[in-house]
Amino acid sequence: xxxxxxxxxxxxxxxxxxxxxxxxxxxxxxxxxxxxxxxxxxxxxxxxxxxxxxxxxxxxxxxxxxxxxxxxxxxxxxxxxxxxxxxxxxxxxxxxxxxxxxxxxxxxxxxxxxxxxxxxxxxxxxxxxxxxxxxxxxxxxxxxxxxxxxxxxxxxxxxxxxxxxxxxxxxxxxxxxxxxxxxxxxxxxxxxxxxxxxxxxxxxxxxxxxxxxxxxxxxxxxxxxxxxxxxxxxxxxxxxxxxxxxxxxxxxxxxxxxxxxxx
Amino acid sequence: xxxxxxxxxxxxxxxxxxxxxxxxxxxxxxxxxxxxxxxxxxxxxxxxxxxxxxxxxxxxxxxxxxxxxxxxxxxxxxxxxxxxxxxxxxxxxxxxxxxxxxxxxxxxxxxxxxxxxxxxxxxxxxxxxxxxxxxxxxxxxxxxxxxxxxxxxxxxxxxxxxxxxxxxxxxxxxxxxxxxxxxxxxxxxxxxxxxxxxxxxxxxxxxxxxxxxxxxxxxxxxxxxxxxxxxxxxxxxxxxxxxxx
Numbered sequence: 001x002x003x004x005x006x007x008x009x010x011x012x013x014x015x016x017x018x019x020x021x022x023x024x025x026x027x028x029x030x031x032x033x034x035x036x037x038x039x040x041x042x043x044x045x046x047x048x049x050x051x052x053x054x055x056x057x058x059x060x061x062x063x064x065x066x067x068x069x070x071x072x073x074x075x076x077x078x079x080x081x082x083x084x085x086x087x088x089x090x091x092x093x094x095x096x097x098x099x100x101x102x103x104x105x106x107x108x109x110x111x112x113x114x115x116x117x118x119x120x121x122x123x124x125x126x127x128x129x130x131x132x133x134x135x136x137x138x139x140x141x142x143x144x145x146x147x148x149x150x151x152x153x154x155x156x157x158x159x160x161x162x163x164x165x166x167x168x169x170x171x172x173x174x175x176x177x178x179x180x181x182x183x184x185x186x187x188x189x190x191x192x193x194x195x196x197x198x199x200x201x202x203x204x205x206x207x208x209x210x211x212x213x214x215x216x217x218x219x220x221x222x223x224x225x226x227x228x229x230x231x232x233x234x235x236x237x238x239x240x241x242x243x244x245x246x247x248x249x250x251x252x253x254x255x256x257x258x259x260x261x262x263x
Numbered sequence: 264x265x266x267x268x269x270x271x272x273x274x275x276x277x278x279x280x281x282x283x284x285x286x287x288x289x290x291x292x293x294x295x296x297x298x299x300x301x302x303x304x305x306x307x308x309x310x311x312x313x314x315x316x317x318x319x320x321x322x323x324x325x326x327x328x329x330x331x332x333x334x335x336x337x338x339x340x341x342x343x344x345x346x347x348x349x350x351x352x353x354x355x356x357x358x359x360x361x362x363x364x365x366x367x368x369x370x371x372x373x374x375x376x377x378x379x380x381x382x383x384x385x386x387x388x389x390x391x392x393x394x395x396x397x398x399x400x401x402x403x404x405x406x407x408x409x410x411x412x413x414x415x416x417x418x419x420x421x422x423x424x425x426x427x428x429x430x431x432x433x434x435x436x437x438x439x440x441x442x443x444x445x446x447x448x449x450x451x452x453x454x455x456x457x458x459x460x461x462x463x464x465x466x467x468x469x470x471x472x473x474x475x476x477x478x479x480x481x482x483x484x485x486x487x488x489x490x491x492x493x494x495x496x497x498x499x500x501x502x503x504x505x506x507x508x
Contacts, residue, residue, distance in 0.1 A: 001420075002336070005332050005333075005335060005336035005339075006336055008332050009332070009336045009337065009348070012333050012391070013352075016355050016391065017355070019363070019366040019369065020355070020363065022366070022369065022370050023362075023365065023366035023370075026369065074274075075274055078275050079271075079275035079276075081271050082271040082272035082275070082276075085268050087268075087272075093272075093276065096276075096279050096283065096284070097275070097279065099279075099283060100283065102445065102491065102495055103449075103492075104445060104446050104448060104449025104465075105446070105449065105451070106449045106451045106465050106468055106469075106487070107449060107487055107488045110472070110480055110481065110484040111283075111287050111289070111290045111484065111488075112286050113472070114286060114289045114290045114293050114480075114481050114484075115282075115286035115290075136282075138278070139278070139279070139283055142278065142279070146275070171267045200358065200359040200361075202359075202361045203452065207472065217361050220361050220365060224365055224456060225455070228372060236359075236362040236366065239359050240358055240359070243357060243358040243359060244358070247354070
């Protein structure tokens with residue numbers, strides 16, 4: 001019975017990984033149209049490296065992920081710390097913070113878009129831009145950072161902070177000298193998680209960024225709808241490699257967030 | 264102390280009110296427009312919801328059937344293997360969903376598998392970790408004594424499985440199903456990649472968005488959101504009343 005289960009698990013892992021491996025292999029395939037292997041080449045990567053559009057996409061992706069990570073890490077950490085105290089309406093507050101994790105991406109994307117559209121039409125000219133995408137990303141990233149930091153805060157003994165204050169530290173000083181160092185691994189892994197989710201996001205960016213402000217995942221989306229080419233394999237492989245580097249970074253700082261993510 | 268608490272609470276709360284509650288309110292307002300109501304009165308819309316619902320039900324069921332044996336196997340491994348296997352299961356879903364779906368398309372297109380079955384296969388392949396993880400954590404907590412007791416009292420392995428293992432792992436089953444079902448209901452881009460003709464609710468919202476028909480897009484999104492909230496609420500209630508944790 002165990003053998004049977006083990007064999008089945010192996011099969012599932014093959015189904016998970018085989019397509020990715022095949023896709024990576026064919027990013028090194030010479031033929032542009034054939035699905036048969038015709039020979040090794042780095043041409044597709046060379047083309048990417050010289051493609052200005054792709055550079056711009058990458059830059060946009062980094063700008064959106066970077067800015068929203070900074071904002072979300074600040075706000076998410078605050079949200080997690082405020083969530084430690086007991087107060088009226090706390091259940092509502094917790095639901096509000098966790099909501100972006102629960103609703104499907106398309107709901108969040110469309111809701112954001114309808115707000116920006118409404119402001120644009122009725123209040124003040126607000127065309128979609130990198131800025132609107134950063135706002136949308138910050139909203140969902142905030143939730144993920146708050147979840148990760150909360151987990152870390154739960155393991156923190158509050159009496160240490162109180163001791164610091166009893167010994168004459170101001171609340172701010174107690175935070176810098178005691179609380180922050182203790183929760184730093186949580187904050188860092190929350191930030192890396194946020195950056196990864198942002199970097200990989202397609203749906204929410206699609207609804208909230210302006211024309212000419214596309215990201216790498218958006219480039220894949222529009223290219224695939226034309227045709228399958230080795231160039232897409234190469235872009236995909238690069239994105240995949242970037243995600244793996246980020247995960248490795250997250251794992252170094254903390255073992256907490258492995259079970260999170262998923263965008 | 265109070266001032267400090269408020270200075271922590273206010274910025275994130277303000278952000279969420281302006282950029283989560285307000286967008287939802289605006290979404291609701293634009294849904295109740297002429298275009299929105301017209302889209303909701305259209306029978307085709309409900310056919311799409313019906314189709315999305317069924318695809319989500321079937322995908323969730325297949326996901327559960329595939330994940331249970333895997334989670335069961337992993338839970339029975341030595342800690343070293345357990346960590347390795349869990350890591351392997353989780354790793355793909357830290358990578359880009361579009362890239363994973365493209366990889367699958369790259370393999371399925373040449374063999375000509377591009378029907379709705381292929382869409383379900385792609386969904387299952389993509390959302391598997393969401394099911395395996397919660398299943399694993401509840402199977403791992405299963406007290407071995409109870410399984411032994413059941414067998415000692417003469418139950419066959421199959422009977423033990425259905426009468427002891429499955430009921431005790433119900434929290435994991437419920438959590439996994441909700442975690443898969445909700446995002447699949449609103450899945451977007453994945454069906455377009457695998458088979459353009461499998462139009463689900465997400466694709467239709469995108470279509471309206473592309474046409475600049477904000478009212479109709481908002482109306483469909485609002486219905487999807489209501490579905491999500493009701494499901495999550497039911498799940499939370501069930502967890503409370505049944506003691507499912």
